[in-house]
Amino acid sequence: MHLDELKCHATDLVRLLPRQMLARLAKSTEVDRYAKELQGERLFNLLLYGLIRCKRLSQRKLEKVFESRAFCTLFDYSLGERVSHSSISERLSKVNVEFFRKAYEVFYDKLHSLYTPREIERKLLVRVDSTLVAETCNKLKKGFTVGKRPVGKDACRQRRQVKYTMGYEGFAAKLAEVLDEPAYLSEDVALPKAIDGMIKKDPEHSNLYVFDRGLSSLRAYDSMTGQHARFVGRIKTNRSMETVRVLEIPEADKCAPEKLVLDEDKVVHLREGGSRKFGTEEYRVITAHFKEPRDTTRPQNKGKAKRVENRICFITNDMELPAKEIAEIYRRRWDIEVFFRFLKQELSFSHFLSVNENGLQVILYMTLITAMLVMIYKRENKLGYSMAVFTLDLEMEDYAMGLASEMAAGNRGTPHGSQKGKHKRLEANGLTS
Structure with a gap:
């Protein structure tokens, strides 16, 4: 062109x-x-x-x-x-x-008006995730470290990390935060904080929040459900649960996106890790498998390679959407990964332009604008x-x-x-x- x-x-x-x-x-x-x-x-x-x-x-x-x-x-x-x-x-x-x-919020509201009502409706799907950026400790004073601390000559190479948590709706980030406290290293702490902030800005509870299996806390699920916020996520295949009832999946809907086949749709009670009792809130768990089996050989380097599975378990508190649509919604979660890659590769988000807390916030808003x-x-x-x-x-x-x-x-x-x-x-x- x-x-x-x-x-x-x-x-x-x-x-x-x-x-x-x-x-x-x-x-x-x-x-x-x-x-x-x-x-x-x-x-x-x-x-x-x-x-x-x-x-x-x-x-x-x-x-x-x-x-x-x-x-x-x-x-x-x-x-x-x-x-x-x-x-x-x-x-x-x-x-x-x-x-x-405030400049970011004004830009977001004004530029959002470029989209048609139909496009806006699609953007009620909010993908929530985090990305990490690291810098050497002698530059970045706040932040958290991951893994073993180097000793001796390598001590100066120790790196601190800052986590950016965002809710992305396909056009821009509805909310973004800089998290530099060690407690936020866990997604079970970081993501609920971001989602709570977005729920407060959504009085009609029209958004549907999508996240990966990094957020697995039953307390977080219960909190979102208690605030009438809908979500779709993913849980481990070995998550402890008790079946309340089984829902029927139409034969035509069993072939889901991403070469998946839907196996089961059931309403369950979940059990929080470390607890012997199941929760009282009901959730839907939809189980699927890949049409073409994947290599599930256990990786030798367990710390850097994710284990591959042939089964996937989706979780949601929406009892109305078809199981196939739940799987499609989760597939669109990948959009935020593409957005993070765009920010890092094209807009200098892979390193720190400023290494103090105030500067980090300024650069975050300017990058999003x-x-x-x-x-x-x-x-x-x-x-x-x-x-x-x-x-x-x-x-x-x-x-x-x-x-x-x-x-x-x-x-x-x-x-x-x-x-x-x-x-x-x-x-x-x-x-x-």
Whole structure:
């Protein structure tokens, strides 16, 4: 696809940046108090532009981005200004996170309006999962360690990790948190915290939460059920349970997605690990097996390789959905793994741009805002994740060069005028205000 054939251009995304909204947020959060060089809006634009343009973004690269003609031209800043990487680091450590959190929420609400009611209905399926990012201990002061601690000469190589937990609905993260306390290493602690936060924002309890077998606590299941929140998950095949009743699976529904065959659908009581008593809450457990048997040979390195099984057990508190649909819903959980890979490979999320707690939060919100803009660009132009970022980068550079040429000619008019009025859908949704 040629750049001229794109349906959505970098110019459209630049117009989506609501400067008046950022100015209002800067005033209400007082983010610019004591700030001389990097005001909230400028830091916002610097991080957004840097995340799109730079692979393995760092504070030193941001320093060069700040001085670049393209950045200054694109966002209408004066050339010749300077900022050091140490100033960027200090600003990230002290800037008011509320400015970026509220900016993310406004972007999420506004950009969500691009989707039709039918598409929104599909996005009520929230995939919940966590991803880990590690850094050497001498840089990252907070966080948790996993495995044996190195000794002797290797002691300096010890790494700390931070967990990012998100609820992803196919377009963006509905909620995201930075967790650096050791207790959150367990998904039975981390995921319920995220889900509880999303349940509070969903008064109609319309979302359906999907997670993998890392979340297996009966207490967490009971908590979600008690709050009338529906979920679909996966449990171990040897989980202790007692059957209450068996449900019938229509013969036509037994062939499920992912080459699975549904075997059994039953209502059960579960038993919490370490307890002799079964719970009183009823859950559905749907058992399936793979059509083509997989190699289940026990891995030699048990610590790094997952055991392969031929059977799968899904769990849900929804008693109405067909068993085949439950299996399909769980299959779509994989979308969040693809989203994590996109963030890490394309938006510098595989390492820390800041290593203090405040900076981690700022970068998280800015990464998610950038991801939303890229997702719009990807969706409108029918591109893959990597190609969307690459093409957007090229267009932003061309856009900045066009602006610079017009400024040199003494005409500060809107570049790419031929594109004006071409994208009524974006403007009709109030995204340019």
